[in-house]
Each structure stands twice: as C-alpha cells, then as structure tokens.
Amino acid sequence: MIYDYLVVRFGEITLKGKNKKLFVIKLENDVREKLRRFPQLEIKRHFDDLEIKLNGEKSSDVLEVMKKVFGIQNISPAIKVGTDIKEIREGVLRVAGQEKDAKTFKIAARRKDKRYPIHGSELNQELGGEVLTHCDWLSVDVHHPDFIIRVEVGYHEARIYGKEVKGAGGLPVGSSGKVMLLLSGGIDSPVAAYLVAKRGALIEAIHFQSPPYTSDRAKQKVMDLSKKLREFGGEFVLHLVPFTNAQVAIRDAVPEDYRITIMRRLMFRIAEKKAVQRRALALATGESLGQVASQTLESMNTINAVTNLPIIRPLITMDKIDIAQIAKKIDTYEISIRPYEDCCTIFLPKAPRTRPDRIHAERFERNLAVDELVNEAVEGIETIIIDADTNEEELSGLL
Numbered sequence: 001m002i003y004d005y006l007v008v009r010f011g012e013i014t015l016k017g018k019n020k021k022l023f024v025i026k027l028e029n030d031v032r033e034k035l036r037r038f039p040q041l042e043i044k045r046h047f048d049d050l051e052i053k054l055n056g057e058k059s060s061d062v063l064e065v066m067k068k069v070f071g072i073q074n075i076s077p078a079i080k081v082g083t084d085i086k087e088i089r090e091g092v093l094r095v096a097g098q099e100k101d102a103k104t105f106k107i108a109a110r111r112k113d114k115r116y117p118i119h120g121s122e123l124n125q126e127l128g129g130e131v132l133t134h135c136d137w138l139s140v141d142v143h144h145p146d147f148i149i150r151v152e153v154g155y156h157e158a159r160i161y162g163k164e165v166k167g168a169g170g171l172p173v174g175s176s177g178k179v180m181l182l183l184s185g186g187i188d189s190p191v192a193a194y195l196v197a198k199r200g201a202l203i204e205a206i207h208f209q210s211p212p213y214t215s216d217r218a219k220q221k222v223m224d225l226s227k228k229l230r231e232f233g234g235e236f237v238l239h240l241v242p243f244t245n246a247q248v249a250i251r252d253a254v255p256e257d258y259r260i261t262i263m264r265r266l267m268f269r270i271a272e273k274k275a276v277q278r279r280a281l282a283l284a285t286g287e288s289l290g291q292v293a294s295q296t297l298e299s300m301n302t303i304n305a306v307t308n309l310p311i312i313r314p315l316i317t318m319d320k321i322d323i324a325q326i327a328k329k330i331d332t333y334e335i336s337i338r339p340y341e342d343c344c345t346i347f348l349p350k351a352p353r354t355r356p357d358r359i360h361a362e363r364f365e366r367n368l369a370v371d372e373l374v375n376e377a378v379e380g381i382e383t384i385i386i387d388a389d390t391n392e393e394e395l396s397g398l399l
C-alpha cells in the first residue's frame, strides 16, 4: 500500500457549534486510547479532521480499530504531496493505481487555499485526463463512480485520498454523560448498550446473578459480552449484583403472577443506587414493547414508578429481527444465543401478569424487607473493570 496517512472526518460533531472543539478533543482522546497498541502512529488534530501518520503501521489494522470509534463519519487513506501540479498529478496516478478492481472513477478536487492558481473544476479535468491516459482499466463516471479520488490542495501541501471507509457514526463516547445499563446475557441488552453508547453515553453495566441457581456459565457470558462492548468505548465497567436473597424473598412473599414485576422493581432500585454512586444520569434496558409479557406499557409503568432516573429503552419500537441483525453486526449475537440461566427465569411463573399495576405491586412489597434487600445487594456488588489491555488470562482470572 502506498498510503502514509489515515484522515478521520468527524460526523455529527460538526453540528455542535461552540462545543465542537470539546467534542473533537474527546474524540481525539478516544482515538489515541484505542490506538495505543500502535506505537509508531502520530496523531494530529486539525480543524476539520484528525490526521494519523502511519509511520509503517499497517493501514488495514489501524482502520479495523478506527471503524469502531463513535463520532467518526468516515476515514480515508491518504498520501501527501507538494502543491506543484506535477507532484499532484503524479500522486493522483499513484492512488488510481491502487484501485485495480474499480472500473469507473471521478476526481473531486478542491482548493483550500483560494489563491491557488488552478480552480477545482480545472483540476478535475486535468487530473481526470491524466488518469485516463495512464490507467486504461478506468473510465470516468461522474454520477456513480466506483472510486472517487479526492484531492485537497492546502497552503503548503496537497492531500490525495484513497477509497473512503464508513465510520461508526454517532457521538464520542462519554460526551453525553454516563448511563447504567441493565445487561442480561440475552440478545437485546447488548444491542441496547451499543445504541446508547453510539449516542455518546459512557456505559456501565449492571448484571444480576443468583448463584447457585445461575452458573458461572451465565457469568462468563456477561463477561464475554462486556469484552465485545468494550471495543466501542475505552474501558468497560461491569457491576455484578448478588441477587439470590432478593429472589428467594420474592418467591416466598409475592404471588406468582407478580413476581416478575416485583423483581424488576427491585432491580431498578438497586441499579438506581449504583447509578447515583457512579454518577450515571440514567438507566437503560433492552426492553422492546410487547416482546414478552413483562414488556407491556402497564408493566413498564409499574416498574418505572420506583425510580426518578430517566429510563432509556433504545429498542422499544424495534422488531426482534432488526435487533438480531444489529447483534450480528456488533458480534454479540453468537455469545447471546449460548444457553444459560438468567436470574429472571428462575422461580418465575409461566404466566406472569401482563397488566400489573402500582397499587398491587406496592401492596405485595409490604411483605418484603425491600430496603434491606436493596442495601444488601448494593453492598455485595462486585465491580470488574475490563479495559483495552485486559487479556484473556486476566479475564478468566476475574471469574
């Protein structure tokens, strides 16, 4: 490959007016963090983009990492040449020579330095002609080219770009604050984590486990999911809640058809306490309207009543098929479909109430030591930090 640079363009950040600089700095930090394992790289922040000088690192390896960083609209490999037209011509030919599979192309040239004597449209013509003369496998298609060769003439140098790669979009992680996500081992909640992180939230996950009714296999699943999700943020913080006592108490004190409702109300209270301790501003779940009996509007109302924090449900209007598609894209699907016991499925009825209400929920909770159960669970939380450097061995050591 001939490319010496990757140029990273920001997505929606550019809409952020005065805050743009803060967002860009956040993004730059994320990029630096993610690219720590490539020591040769030099990263420079410009007004419109980040420029990564490869210094011999393999561009495809770096690109693979960059594709998962939120806040990036697209990434182009690039070379830099002087502003002399001869050098630009020669550079464009080098770039065109890389795209042996393309049949059609167009040149999109622009002058950043308006004093540059050759205008954009003239550059397009001149450089296009040069490519046609030397690359006999290429012809021009200005509407739907296989390959656009972008040329940007600056004050001291010109950049010539190779084929653009789509970025992950969204906003830099953490730019929207922190969210505590209820992470089960199922398909949905990891997708919810991905979607909330994409909107710039730093995710911490909370997982409820009920040993010995739930096994290490279930815990392993959540750890594996966290490992996948950490690729979209810097580090991933996972809180493991001991939930057995609460579930046993619910089984003993609450009529069968209200057990899911009461269990969720306890989960939300515990998650809220942890969220406040960790300065998270909202809770998030993987619920989708009508998907199962406990995901009706009545149920959500009854569960929401125990917390004042906003509850983000990014999947609420999505179909299972669409959710599964995202799970496959972010590579959590295969982990999620491994069999496991969720704490939600033990002691729970075959026919939960689909339209629970607050009055009954509150009445049944009077038979429970709610505050003690919540405090005991919060105090027993084990917190695990999985960062980019946590390796397989350390991960299994955490189990």
Ligand SMILES: Nc1ncnc2c1ncn2[C@@H]1O[C@H](COP(=O)(O)OP(=O)(O)OP(=O)(O)O)[C@@H](O)[C@H]1O
Residues within 6 Å of the ligand: 181, 182, 183, 184, 185, 186, 187, 188, 189, 190, 206, 207, 208, 209, 284, 285, 286, 287, 288, 291, 292, 294, 295, 342, 343, 344
């Ligand atoms: N053991 C758990 N720990 C943490 N959160 C949980 C747990 N079980 C369920 N949740 C939360 O409650 C939501 C609804 O769970 P439920 O089991 O009803 O639905 P689901 O559609 O199977 O969700 P998922 O696929 O995420 O497990 C989950 O998306 C998750 O946010």
